[in-house]
Amino acid sequence: MSKIIEVHRLYKSYGAVDAVKDVSFFVEEGSLFSFLGTNGAGKSTTISILLTLLKHDAGEVKINGLLVGKEDEAIRNEIGIVFQQSLLDPLLTVQENLDCRARLYKMNKMERHEAIVRAAETVDISSLMKRRYGKLSGGQKRRVDIARALLHQPKILLLDEPTTGLDPQNRKQIWNTILNLQRETNMTVFLTTHYIEEAANSNFVVVMKEGEIIAKGTPNQLKAQYSVDRLMITAKDHAQFRRQLQADRQVFSDDHGAFLIQLERTTEAIALLAKYEQLIASFEVQQSSLDDVFIQIHNGKDGTENDDFCEA
Amino acid sequence: MMIFAKRNLLLYFRDKSALFFSLLAVIILVVLYGTFLGNLIADGLPDFPAKKWLLLSWIFAGILAVTSVTTTLGAFGVMVEDRATDAYLDFYASPIKRSSLFGGYVMSSIVIGFFMSLLVLFIANIVFFLNGEEMLTIFQFVQVIGVISLSVITSSSMILLLVSFFRTVTAFAAASTVIGTLLGFLAGIYIPIGHLPAYLQTIITLFPTSHSAALFRQILMEQPIAEAFAGASVSAKQEFLLDMGVFYEINGFLTSSLFSILYLTATAIIFSILAAVAMKQKKS
Numbered sequence: 001m002s003k004i005i006e007v008h009r010l011y012k013s014y015g016a017v018d019a020v021k022d023v024s025f026f027v028e029e030g031s032l033f034s035f036l037g038t039n040g041a042g043k044s045t046t047i048s049i050l051l052t053l054l055k056h057d058a059g060e061v062k063i064n065g066l067l068v069g070k071e072d073e074a075i076r077n078e079i080g081i082v083f084q085q086s087l088l089d090p091l092l093t094v095q096e097n098l099d100c101r102a103r104l105y106k107m108n109k110m111e112r113h114e115a116i117v118r119a120a121e122t123v124d125i126s127s128l129m130k131r132r133y134g135k136l137s138g139g140q141k142r143r144v145d146i147a148r149a150l151l152h153q154p155k156i157l158l159l160d161e162p163t164t165g166l167d168p169q170n171r172k173q174i175w176n177t178i179l180n181l182q183r184e185t186n187m188t189v190f191l192t193t194h195y196i197e198e199a200a201n202s203n204f205v206v207v208m209k210e211g212e213i214i215a216k217g218t219p220n221q222l223k224a225q226y227s228v229d230r231l232m233i234t235a236k237d238h239a240q241f242r243r244q245l246q247a248d249r250q251v252f253s254d255d256h257g258a259f260l261i262q263l264e265r266t267t268e269a270i271a272l273l274a275k276y277e278q279l280i281a282s283f284e285v286q287q288s289s290l291d292d293v294f295i296q297i298h299n300g301k302d303g304t305e306n307d308d309f310c311e312a
Numbered sequence: 313m314m315i316f317a318k319r320n321l322l323l324y325f326r327d328k329s330a331l332f333f334s335l336l337a338v339i340i341l342v343v344l345y346g347t348f349l350g351n352l353i354a355d356g357l358p359d360f361p362a363k364k365w366l367l368l369s370w371i372f373a374g375i376l377a378v379t380s381v382t383t384t385l386g387a388f389g390v391m392v393e394d395r396a397t398d399a400y401l402d403f404y405a406s407p408i409k410r411s412s413l414f415g416g417y418v419m420s421s422i423v424i425g426f427f428m429s430l431l432v433l434f435i436a437n438i439v440f441f442l443n444g445e446e447m448l449t450i451f452q453f454v455q456v457i458g459v460i461s462l463s464v465i466t467s468s469s470m471i472l473l474l475v476s477f478f479r480t481v482t483a484f485a486a487a488s489t490v491i492g493t494l495l496g497f498l499a500g501i502y503i504p505i506g507h508l509p510a511y512l513q514t515i516i517t518l519f520p521t522s523h524s525a526a527l528f529r530q531i532l533m534e535q536p537i538a539e540a541f542a543g544a545s546v547s548a549k550q551e552f553l554l555d556m557g558v559f560y561e562i563n564g565f566l567t568s569s570l571f572s573i574l575y576l577t578a579t580a581i582i583f584s585i586l587a588a589v590a591m592k593q594k595k596s
Binding site: 051052053073074076077079081083085087088089091092096100101103104105106148 | 315318319322323326327397398399401402403404405406407408
């Protein structure tokens, strides 16, 4: 597979603030790529550069072999964008909105008509065409936004936090739409999110923090690399069990009356349970969720608490 | 550019409150004239033939001048809103030239200003007709349309510069209200220039819109003036023309139609250049 987006040693600063520091990554054609990070991590800046909306200070960005900053107009034909906010005109109907935006691309009347019908069918908004965009629900608006991004049949669909502010049901629906699109059309989908569960569907994940890439890999790789399994034990006699563990030089933590022991592999639990069988009242082996992985990545692998991970 | 002009026109006419507000200054003006300003001005003048026709023509010339500015201004609301809501991002990320986006804003504001002014011109004719006065001749009609075009283009360039400083819709709305209100004074439309103190007179003669108003007056009042001053002295007629702002006197120099046309044209060119510079600086 070829690389449809290549970012090499990208830098961007606003005055004294470095928003993006030496960022490099690539996206394979036809893949679903997630760009993960909290607010202020530098995601939006990177995306704005990819979209040719912002000039970068240093580095090289290529979209489908076209150089950002040199061949911007050609790049704009290759990318379809779903912005974080809904940007279509609320006073115009869906049909009028799509017609207006379709005119931004080189299409004749027939092609435009076909493009609108095709995009509308893809995201299932054909029944909304006569309604005013401003009167639609959040989920409906989002679907229209995606239809707008698909008008010119772009090679790359870029979605900036597409599900932020939607209820769970709509979020799921939008996700199904995106996944179907990627599967059926083999379109490259690039999305940013701060929900790790959403990144789980993707082929590759890049995690950004404070303008730098701090982790990348497939969701499974990230999970394998960063997840920590734990054995949680409640003892029959709390004090006795504590003494026993200390005597055995076992590393543990005491969490509200339960003992937590970190494991390299889940199977290590078997030996421990056998060893302390007589002392254990109940136990549980916990595998970390993607959420834990995300927090783990952000805090550094050793798990030290780091408060500035919180959203600024 | 036409894509954007079409979109902006659609948005302007569909936003009923924006449409109303861009006509608010005109509505206020009509109400003021109807309730007391009209009588006030009439009482301040001696009786002469065709007085009502003359004043009606004077009033509509002023309304046309105000309309050509406020509707153009209102049309730029779309641009301010696009910036405030980030709606422009979608256009910036599309394969079009930014200049065609800005061209679209200017174009739609000119088209809107032109057609709204034309509407006022038709209403003026209907009012003349209902009052039993003569309507405009075809030639005058063509002349008025020419002045409307020039006036709208000049307004558009001035407003373009002004709008480049507004980032929020509220600031723009506030500015629109202030401009709509002040315009009537600054162009000698509420009260004839001759009744105002000297320093205000100077401001009025320099304010571009006053020159649109003067040009409209010269055309609309042509026949009633001829009738009213048929038997009067040249100096009495001259004094009246200056008092009512049909022509202006700047430092002893008497303005002509050509002077006003050139003044408006120069304003349009200078402000377009300033606006272009302001926009360029904003971008980088």
